[in-house]
Amino acid sequence: MIKAETFRGRKVAVFGLGRTGVTAALSLVAGGAEVLAWDDNADTRKTAKDRGVPISNLKKTDWSEIDDFVLSPGVPHHLPKPHWSAKLAKTAGVPIICDIEILAREVAAKPARERPKIIAITGTNGKSTTTTLIGHILKTCGKDAQIGGNIGRGVLDLDRMHSGTFYVIELSSYQLERTQSLRANAAVFLNLSPDHLDRHGTLEDYGLAKQTVFANQTQDDTVIIGVDDDYGKALCTKLKVKNGRNVVPISVRRAVGHGVSVLGGKLFSNIEKKSLEVCDLRKARALEGRHNWQNAAAAYTAVRSFGLDSKEIGEAILSFPGLEHRMETIGMLRNVRFVNDSKATNADAARQALASYKNIFWIAGGVAKEGGIEPLNDLFGNVQSAYLIGEAAEDFASTLDASDRPNQIKKTLKMALLCATKDALQSGVENPIVLLSPACASFDQFKNFEVRGDAFRSQANTLMGIEAEDSSKPSHEEEAA
Numbered sequence: 322m323i324k325a326e327t328f329r330g331r332k333v334a335v336f337g338l339g340r341t342g343v344t345a346a347l348s349l350v351a352g353g354a355e356v357l358a359w360d361d362n363a364d365t366r367k368t369a370k371d372r373g374v375p376i377s378n379l380k381k382t383d384w385s386e387i388d389d390f391v392l393s394p395g396v397p398h399h400l401p402k403p404h405w406s407a408k409l410a411k412t413a414g415v416p417i418i419c420d421i422e423i424l425a426r427e428v429a430a431k432p433a434r435e436r437p438k439i440i441a442i443t444g445t446n447g448k449s450t451t452t453t454l455i456g457h458i459l460k461t462c463g464k465d466a467q468i469g470g471n472i473g474r475g476v477l478d479l480d481r482m483h484s485g486t487f488y489v490i491e492l493s494s495y496q497l498e499r500t501q502s503l504r505a506n507a508a509v510f511l512n513l514s515p516d517h518l519d520r521h522g523t524l525e526d527y528g529l530a531k532q533t534v535f536a537n538q539t540q541d542d543t544v545i546i547g548v549d550d551d552y553g554k555a556l557c558t559k560l561k562v563k564n565g566r567n568v569v570p571i572s573v574r575r576a577v578g579h580g581v582s583v584l585g586g587k588l589f590s591n592i593e594k595k596s597l598e599v600c601d602l603r604k605a606r607a608l609e610g611r612h613n614w615q616n617a618a619a620a621y622t623a624v625r626s627f628g629l630d631s632k633e634i635g636e637a638i639l640s641f642p643g644l645e646h647r648m649e650t651i652g653m654l655r656n657v658r659f660v661n662d663s664k665a666t667n668a669d670a671a672r673q674a675l676a677s678y679k680n681i682f683w684i685a686g687g688v689a690k691e692g693g694i695e696p697l698n699d700l701f702g703n704v705q706s707a708y709l710i711g712e713a714a715e716d717f718a719s720t721l722d723a724s725d726r727p728n729q730i731k732k733t734l735k736m737a738l739l740c741a742t743k744d745a746l747q748s749g750v751e752n753p754i755v756l757l758s759p760a761c762a763s764f765d766q767f768k769n770f771e772v773r774g775d776a777f778r779s780q781a782n783t784l785m786g787i788e789a790e791d792s793s794k795p796s797h798e799e800e801a802a
Contacts, residue, residue: 322348323477327426329353332386334379334415336360336406337393338369344475345391345420346374357382359406379406384413392417394471394495401519421496424476424488425503437467437486439504440623443497443534444511444547446670447616448472450644451509452491454608454620459487461637462629471496487627494521494530504537507623509545511615513552514669518691528552535560543626544568545619548577569626571618573611581622583614588621588638590631600635607643610677646774648674651781657745659781662758663774668696671760675700680750682706682741684734687761687773689713694720694760701726705753706744708737712765734766734773738780755781 325348335346338360346358346369357377360366370376390410392398398407398417410417428436442452449472459466467479470490479488492500494517513528521527535544546557548570561568569592570580582589586603589596599621602614617638624634643649644664651659660678665671667690675681675697685694686709694717701721707728709717714730721728731737738755745753757777759770767773 322351323424323427323479323482325349325352325354325423325427325477327352327430328389328423331355331388332357333389333391334358334382334384334387334406334410335374335391336379336404337396338365338374339393339395341420341475341477342391342393343369343372343374344478345423347372348420348423348477349391350375357387379409382409384409384415387413387415390415390417391419391423392499394419394493394499397520398499400522417499418501419496419499420475420477421470421490421492421500422502425500428482429502429504431482435482435484437482437484437488438506438627440487440489440507440509441492441503441505441534442490442509442511442619442623443492443494443531444509445514445516445667446673447511447612447619448491448493449664450608450613450647451511451616451619452489453644454616454638454641455623456489457641458620458624458629458634458637459489461640462624462633464629492534494527497533498530500533502537503534504539505534505542507543507545507626508534508538509619509623510534510553510556511547511619512550514550514667515691516667516669528556532556538566540566542566543623545622545626546570547615547619548572548580549574549615567626569622571615571622573614573618581618583611583618586614588614588617588635590621590625592622592625593631597631599631600639602638605639605641607641608638609648610673612673612676613648646770648677649774649778651778652785654742654781654785655746657742657753657755659777659785660754660756660758661774661777661781662756663763663770663777665758665760666690666762666770668692668694668760671758672697672700674756674758675703678754678756679703680705680748680753682708682745682748682753682755684708684710684737684741684755684757684777685759685761686710686713686717687759687763687767688765689716689761693717697760698724705748705750706741708741710734710737710759710766711761713761734776735780738777738784742784 332355335358359379456466456468466487469476471493472491547553570577573583588599646664649661662674763773
């Protein structure tokens with residue numbers, strides 16, 4: 322754990338005692354701060370208290386005595402409606418921060434020779450794959466890489482920092498809007514598409530929150546930007562003009578000068594003195610599809626900016642085992658392949674899987690984002706049939722009916738998987754895919770997308786196990802023999 326020593330002697334309120342809230346509270350206590358922590362859920366409070374978190378009812382606190390307020394990223398301070406704790410903090414003029422800001426201050430307080438290297442990754446889609454891939458590359462190349470933030474461990478739960486450490490941090494817009502001091506030695510901005518607009522109000526404000534990742538960079542740091550969408554192109558141009566920093570564009574659609582591209586499935590780097598073929602991404606089984614090629618280009622660029630060998634990076638990319646819940650192949654049942662893409666919580670994320678496969682038996686639904694699945698209309702031709710679950714089932718069915726695409730409302734994931742598997746086995750099509758790519762949040766039926774993906778994996782493994790068990794039983798002819 323990282324001790325928040327820059328907060329020593331300060332009185333800090335903490336609201337939201339999930340994974341990041343608990344680690345933030347414990348880090349602050351270890352660093353010498355006086356902590357008052359609270360959560361609206363009594364069971365959550367008890368669990369946190371059992372771990373040593375000081376519990377105090379913030380509704381009864383004198384906020385004029387509070388120096389800082391650590392608010393869980395998932396709790397709104399502005400839109401769509403500010404939480405009661407945020408209202409109290411604002412009225413008292415208390416700064417609202419998150420655990421990323423605490424880490425940023427701890428790093429900045431260290432002498433330069435003792436600071437870890439920070440690689441920060443943001444964007445609408447691809448963050449988790451890129452973050453995990455960067456960590457994999459660094460570890461494969463013999464570096465001490467710690468992964469955290471919006472994925473895995475809370476950043477204050479990472480191992481002790483030292484000059485040889487790399488902190489690879491996935492950052493959401495929710496975290497970035499409460500972070501002022503972070504300096505990323507390499508900052509990755511993958512893409513931007515409409516998401517979380519209930520929280521940010523407009524696409525412009527959503528993008529500005531994401532751009533905070535660049536705020537404290539200097540000319541010694543590296544900016545990596547996906548330029549295959551209009552927003553990325555404009556942002557790349559703007560940052561090249563500003564501060565003369567090292568801006569590296571990445572593209573999977575065309576060659577880019579002083580950048581990194583994927584052409585014909587091969588990763589090329591033009592940031593060296595001459596164009597260099599790094600690796601053939603078509604050999605990377607865990608990185609199927611153009612969107613994953615963009616993730617690989619971003620990961621290569623980020624790691625290469627620290628001087629690591631290009632050939633070693635390329636070999637590490639090809640050995641990447643993949644990310645859970647993101648186009649994760651679970652296994653096969655005869656000729657049917659099960660793919661878990663539970664992390665596709667919006668249409669743009671689901672687009673990646675729908676564009677990567679043919680003959681899809683698609684399980685979708687949950688709590689829909691704005692626009693539903695209408696933006697995916699151009700890919701419905703890859704879908705043999707859809708199996709719809711959760712709150713969005715009726716609306717998704719209407720969209721698919723309008724495109725004459727077969728669909729069935731099954732409500733539950735288990736029933737959808739059973740029907741999709743049966744239809745795929747009987748379809749006679751080549752290489753059928755039973756794909757969970759919901760294009761929705763999970764909160765109507767599951768705690769989060771991980772739980773949803775785990776349920777899909779478990780149920781698919783059960784089906785494959787039944788098949789294996791049946792095939793191992795002797796037939797009547799064998800018994801007779």
